Amino acid sequence: MNQRAITLRRARTNNLADVDLDVPRNQLVVFVGRSGSGKSSLVFDTIAAEAGFQLNETFPPFARNRLPKWTRPEVDHIDGLTPVIVIDQRRIGGNARSTVGTVTDAWTYLRLLFSRLSEPYVGESNRFSFNDPSGMCPACSGLGEVVVSAVDRFLDLDKSLNQGAIRLPGFGPGKYWYSQYADIGAFDIDTPLREWSKGEREALLYGGRAAAELGRKLPKDYEGVVERFERIYLHTADNLSERKQEAIQRFTQSGACPECDGDRLAKDARTATVDGWTIGELARWEITELLEFVRGIDVPAVAPVVAALTERLEAMVTIGLGYLALARATTSLSGGESQRIKTVKQLGSSLTELTYVVDEPTVGLHPTDVESMIALLEQLRDSGNSVLVVEHDPAVMRHADQIIEVGPEAGAAGGRVVFQGPYDELRAAETPTGRALRRADERGGLLVDERARSGVGELVVANAVRNNLRDVTVRIPAGVMTVLTGVAGSGKSSLAAELVAQCPAVVIDQKAVGTSRRSTPVTYTGIAPAIRKLFAQRNGVPVATFSANSAGACPECRGLGVLRTDLAFMEGQEVVCPACGGRRFSPESLTYLVNGYSIADVGELTIDQAITEFSDAGIARGLRQLAAVGLGYLRLGQSLDTLSGGECQRVKIAKELSAADDSTTYVLDEPTTGLHLDDVETLLGVLDRLVEHGHSVVVVEHNLEVIRRADWLIDLGPGPGRHGGTVLFEGRPGDYSGRETPTSRALAG
Known part of the structure; x- marks a missing residue:
């Protein structure tokens, strides 16, 4: 047994097909493959889940009930695990007291600094904490708002x-x-x-x-x-x-708050200063400015505090978050910003032999910022840890010690390891990723698409000053695809938000689409009623007979498919319903068939399979729209809470494709998130279809293939935060060359 590797034998979580694999430890290993191929099932649902579960088992039952829950994977044998830390794109909690400063511990060091150096002297560091009764503003209880x-x-x-x-x-x-x-x-x-x-x-x-x-x-x-x-x-x-x-x-x-004016702190903490500045004023500075201020503090007694704070602030600047402020609420951060902050938090750890599992760390990053993220991943590895990354960006693959491709396709056609080795060998491999990399290399610095379409009318965003926008006015052509670009923090999302505020638009983001565990792709897109109606007509019984939320529900589990037992301070136990075997429907409902399938059998079909089995117009049209956005591998009855952010966004696009044909403005937030190089082409085809149907499409995106295919380009910058917020370019992508801007240089290859 290889003690320097994570070994898996017969892993079969979700669509994994009895995978045997040795993942080297203390290396940067990148997992690639088509969307839905099984990468996340292997990395998150198998390796991370088993490591998390075994670590939790070392705690007493009362403590385990308060730790993150892990579901044990389906695998015969797994060995060589170390404690796992998952750095995903989930936004950092909704706690109103959580700020960039508190979540990175930078605020802890800053208030310690003030407790030692401020004039007048206030007291210990908790007097500068808005989460402590001795430091919080009494009017707003430390929230800063009323x-x-x-x-x-x-x-x-x-x-x-x-x-x-x-x-x-x-x-x-x-x-x-x-x-x-x-x-x-x-x-x-x-x-x-x-x-x-x-x-x-x-x-x-x-x-x-x-x-x-x-x-x-x-x-x-x-x-x-x-x-x-x-x-x-x-x-x-x-x-x-x-x-x-x-x-x-x-x-x-x-x-x-009228008492503290948003500083969150009691009066004595608000008035104490270091070098003439209050802690509230420093918390509102951009991190790049705050870093220069802290570096200038030369007091031997607090040298360790200054060093620790400087290290934390430098890491945030390095990772491209220098435009944020410590007072910024974490609830306002994007998924990509949240993920980078979680990464920064790990850099101060002295622990080694950890396994970091990172989900698409380049999401939200301009191509010029990707190298900084790669450097942080390498820093985690060089500190004696294993770094497992799920990623589609070739730049990250080039820096990997080893690449593992899962596939070859999605769903039932995936779930196997089709390649393991270095980047140069992957480029030569006959796998979906290998072929896609070769095509990308052949294109090289491909010129932008010169077939840009002309708009019909325009959408005007006037005098926008949201966040860092500097009185921006833009005219977005209607009836074409416009891409908003710029470095992270340049104002793209702010401009998109202003567009939605000033013009009627439909936002298609990556937020979860499921309102409950009963929600599925067919219920969300409105196909389920047509399926139930078809079963009812063919069998001459009421439609409700085929609803797991109504008369067709299994009487034992009430249509959930599982039974849950509350075990007080221990983790609740969930078992497959013995009456229906997890199929959710009553015995009577399952006796009625269409094309040889019961209503439960239909839920087990993939979207691609269902298209060939059901020709009914009301069903087939909606299914084809789901397949068109690259989701043909999903099962009809798959719970929406199992989908990734990118998959959720594509389900929303499919729903819009099925909607009325009235001219609509669609605003999409980084739709290439979670997409393989091949799947990006599929997405572009879908966006083209929206335009062909008379809709206007506005995309916030960093992917160069999407930018090159735009009809109109708006580039913001030149930098993040207060260094951005201005329009650097408006026009056809083909006209954006030879400029000294990050996007122009990236397009030039």
Whole structure:
């Protein structure tokens, strides 16, 4: 047995076909293959899952219940595992207290610095922590924000009171609070509020001094609309009903805390300074600026703190995150930014012999930034760890110690190791990745597509100042494919968000599409009702007979296919339902067949198989759209929560392809995520079909093949954060050559 390798024998998780494999340890190993070939099943669902499960087993039951859950893989033997750390693209938690500073530990070092050097002296470092009662602002409890009334949404100025000018629930004509304003004789109830004086509108909204200055007789207990709304909805300790929660969501907004102005800290911590700057001011600086400030601190007593903070900040700059600020909420980070921050966090670890499992680390990175990420992966390896990377970028493959390709195709046609060796041998191999690499090399610095289509009309984004955008105005041609490019943090996503805000558009992102474990590709895209209807017509029984959420559900597991037992402080146990064998349907439902298949059998078919088996128009059209986006390997009954971000996005595209043919603007966020080189070509064909149907397609993308195929290109930069936010180029990609910009240089090869 090879003790310097992770050995697997007969691994069969998901679509893996009895895989036998030795993965070398203490190397950078890149796993490649077509989308759906089994890479993630091998790396995440087998190697990482078994390592995580065995590590959890070393803790007592009470602690295990609070650790991440791992499902043991289907494998006969696995050996040579070390503790695993997964660095995925999942966004860093939704905790409102989590910031870039806290999650990278940079804030810990910064507040330690202030606790030793600040003037006036405040106290220990917890006095600079907004997560500690001794340091947090008492007004906002350290959140930096308070919920305030969105007063501009309260009134419809074009209506009178008796026409429903007060939009709030319960304040309209005939409602409970209406009489408090319409029946007191102080306001004209028939005149639109726009024709009222400013003083009258102020009195209606705020009461108090505004009402007194109005000079009209008002009840002694008169409350303005804003005061009454806040008393009813914001200042109540009762559990809020769903109706009240909806009202709060509609008529409030988050605003900076008036006490701390967003600094999150108590007064003494807010006023203490180091070299004339408060900790709140430094937290809002870009990390590149903060790094220069910290390097300039030359006080021997705090030299270890300065060194640790400098190392952490330098790593973030190196990885391309220098445009962020320590005060930036982690909930606002993209998946790629979140992944890079998780990587930075690991660089300070003194542990060795760990296994790092990294999912597409180049996502969200401009081609010029990829080398920095590769350097960090190599740094993790050189620290004595094993680094297993799932990746499609040839630049990462070239730096690998070894490449393992899974395939040859997706789904049932994949799940086998078709290549293992160095990059040069892969280029010569007769595998999907080998052939794709050779084609890419043959194209070399391929000129951009000169067949750019002309737009029909235009979409105008005017005076955009969101985030780092500098009063940007762009004209995006309609009816073609426009690509937004630029280095990470240059303003691409901000411009896309402004487009959605200023023009009607459908956003197709990579967020999960499943609302429950019952959601599948066919339920999400609307094909399921047609399948149930076909079964009902062929067998002369009600449609509900073929729904696992209705009359057709297995009575034992209620259509879930599994039974779960709660074991208190131990991990709950989930077993396949013994009554239906996991098929989810009742015995009666399974007796009815179409083309020899029961309704449960249909769920086990892949989309490609189902296309050949069912010619019904309502079914076949939707299935063909799923196959067109490269998802033919998915099973019809596969739960959506098992799909990757890229697969989720393609399911959404398929749904849109099946929708009405009205002209629509689609905005896509890095649709090549998770796609093999061959699958990118398939995606481009799908985007071309959207354009051919009269739609406008706007894509935020770094992939050079997509950029070269664009009809119109908008490049932002020149750098990230405050160094970006300007338009460097607008026009046809073929005209963007010879410029000293990152994108122009990348296109030139």
